[in-house]
Amino acid sequence: MAVEFFDFGKLSDGRRVSAARLTNRAGASMTVMDYGATILSLCIPDRDGKPVDVVLGYDTLAEYEQHGDYLGATIGRVGNRIGKAEFSLNGKTYTLAKNDGENHLHGGNEGFDKKIWRMAAQGDSLLCRRESPDGEENYPGNLKVQVLFTLTADNRLCLTYDADTDADTLVNLTNHSYFNLAGKGNVLGHKLQLFSERFAENDGGCLPTGKLLRVDGTPFDFRVEKEIGADIGADDEQLKRAGGYDHNYVLSGAKAAVLYCPETGIEMTVETDLPGMQFYSANFLTERKGKGGRVMTPREAACFETQLYPNAMNCYAFPSPVLRAGAHLHTETSYAFRIR
Ligand code: GLA
Numbered sequence: 001m002a003v004e005f006f007d008f009g010k011l012s013d014g015r016r017v018s019a020a021r022l023t024n025r026a027g028a029s030m031t032v033m034d035y036g037a038t039i040l041s042l043c044i045p046d047r048d049g050k051p052v053d054v055v056l057g058y059d060t061l062a063e064y065e066q067h068g069d070y071l072g073a074t075i076g077r078v079g080n081r082i083g084k085a086e087f088s089l090n091g092k093t094y095t096l097a098k099n100d101g102e103n104h105l106h107g108g109n110e111g112f113d114k115k116i117w118r119m120a121a122q123g124d125s126l127l128c129r130r131e132s133p134d135g136e137e138n139y140p141g142n143l144k145v146q147v148l149f150t151l152t153a154d155n156r157l158c159l160t161y162d163a164d165t166d167a168d169t170l171v172n173l174t175n176h177s178y179f180n181l182a183g184k185g186n187v188l189g190h191k192l193q194l195f196s197e198r199f200a201e202n203d204g205g206c207l208p209t210g211k212l213l214r215v216d217g218t219p220f221d222f223r224v225e226k227e228i229g230a231d232i233g234a235d236d237e238q239l240k241r242a243g244g245y246d247h248n249y250v251l252s253g254a255k256a257a258v259l260y261c262p263e264t265g266i267e268m269t270v271e272t273d274l275p276g277m278q279f280y281s282a283n284f285l286t287e288r289k290g291k292g293g294r295v296m297t298p299r300e301a302a303c304f305e306t307q308l309y310p311n312a313m314n315c316y317a318f319p320s321p322v323l324r325a326g327a328h329l330h331t332e333t334s335y336a337f338r339i340r
Contacts, residue, residue, distance in 0.1 A: 003121035008033045008040075009061035017061055020119055020126050022151045027051060028337070030151050035064065036113040037128035037147050039072035039177050041291070044155060044337045047265030054266065054337075056178040056301045057291050067288055070176035073113035074147055075106045077132060077139050078321060079174040080248070080278060080310035081207045087313035089140065089322065090168055096138050101205045106176075108137035112145070113176070125150040134167065141167035141325065147175075156336040163329040171323045172308045173331070178282055178301035181261030181268060186299040187281070188229025191260040194222035194279065196249035200309060202238060206246050210315035213238070220247065225258070228281060228302060243283035244299065248276045248309050257304050260340055267340040272306035272333040275319055279304060306333040 008019040019033040019040060027049065031040040043051040057071050058064050064071070085096040085104035097108040106113065117128040125148050132143040148160040161173045180187050199220050200208035215221040219231030219239055232244050239245070249256075256277045257270040270277070280303040290296040312318035323329050 003124065003126055005119070008035075011035065011061065012065060015116060017116065018119060020121070022124070022126055022149065024151050024153050024155070026153060026155050028151060028155045030149070030157065032119070032126055032128070032149055033061075034117045034119045034128065035061065036072075036115065037074035037117045038064065038113065039149075039175065042157065042177070044266055047339050052181070052183040052264050052266060053291065054179055054181050054183060054268070056180060056296060058289075059291055063289070068113075069285060070106060070113050072177045073175070074117075074128070074173065075176050075305070076112035076145065076171065076173045077107050077137065077143060078104075078170050078172045079106055079305060079307050080172065081105050081205075083207050083311045083314045087170065089170070089313075094138055094140065103205055103207055110137065112173075117147075122148065139169055141165040141169035143169060143171065143323075145171075145173070147173070154336075155338065156334050158332065158334045161329070161331045163323060165323050165325055165327075167325050169323055170313065170321045171329055172312075172321045174278075174305040174307045175333070176303060176305060177335075178285070178303055179259065179268065180301040181259060181266040182263045184294065186297070187302050188227065188232065188299055189262065190228050190302070191225045191262070192222050192228050192302070193225040193258045194249055195252050195255050195257065196277075197223070197252060198250040200248040200250070200276075202241055202247060204241050206242050208248060208309065208311045208315060208318075210311075210317065212250060220245075225260070229299075232281065232299075244281040245302075246278070246280045246283055248278050248307070250309075251275055251277055256306060259302065259304075265339045267338055269336045269338075270304045270306065270333070271336070273331055274306045274308060274333065276309045277304055277306045278310070304335075
């Protein structure tokens with residue numbers, strides 16, 4: 001159950017990047033690099049005991065730097081979108097980077113996914129820490145943030161986030177792993193259950209309008225398990241706008257999702273203390289080379305980004321992403337694996 005560190009290469013500016021490997025006695029393992037506190041691999045034994053890498057990634061650091069798309073990365077300061085890249089806090093307007101059309105996405109041009117974190121073993125877990133200075137990507141307040149990665153003996157990946165600030169600011173942290181429980185092909189045949197009755201309506205730019213829609217009678221209804229591909233091509237305005245699923249679901253309790261791959265028998269249960277989860281069917285994953293030469297294409301994986309509702313500062317009925325000076329933020333999300 002030890003944590004081992006190794007070199008993962010150099011960024012184009014010469015800075016060295018390290019990675020850590022966590023293993024457990026059940027035959028599961030994961031690797032995380034300090035650049036972006038990014039999950040590089042997560043290997044889970046299938047029904048025959050053969051390890052399957054259930055997350056997408058690249059072979060080299062250069063590809064992470066060039067292609068991005070947040071594969072496996074820790075996202076911050078504010079995950080998902082902020083409309084018109086602007087928000088007001090305590091009477092002051094903050095203007096952020098417009099890195100997704102007119103909107104701000106995943107913390108800006110150089111979000112937490114592009115920063116080198118400090119890594120250290122904490123028992124059998126891996127602790128990633130960084131200080132985001134006041135004014136970084138135009139957000140106010142010096143923010144201290146840490147993410148603890150734990151792989152338990154019973155194949156549960158636990159992500160624990162903590163943050164503190166010295167001035168009022170916004171925080172919405174998540175992990176952007178792209179899951180494919182077959183380790184190959186697309187996820188259209190994966191079965192999914194989502195514990196949610198409502199989801200956020202998107203505008204044309206995948207930005208929540210502030211309205212919550214009921215899933216009843218729509219392709220967004222996953223209350224009863226169904227294949228991800230079952231309705232993804234339906235003639236539905238919300239699906240067409242995003243090119244598939246790319247929507248924030250309102251969670252009804254700690255259990256957010258169960259994903260199952262009939263081919264490998266691997267089942268993944270997502271649990272969180274956060275109120276929302278972006279379910280994204282990798283619609284924008286343009287064709288590119290991934291780990292071991294695998295060619296990745298749209299729908300190759302699904303993301304379950306647990307979070308506060310996106311665009312919350314501009315949709316006043318949504319839970320607030322404001323972290324007050326002196327207040328402490330603590331949230332937990334887990335991805336538990338078992339064989340069905
Ligand atoms: C999130 C967004 C998507 C897309 C991906 C990254 O999941 O909701 O629209 O931007 O990140 O490609």
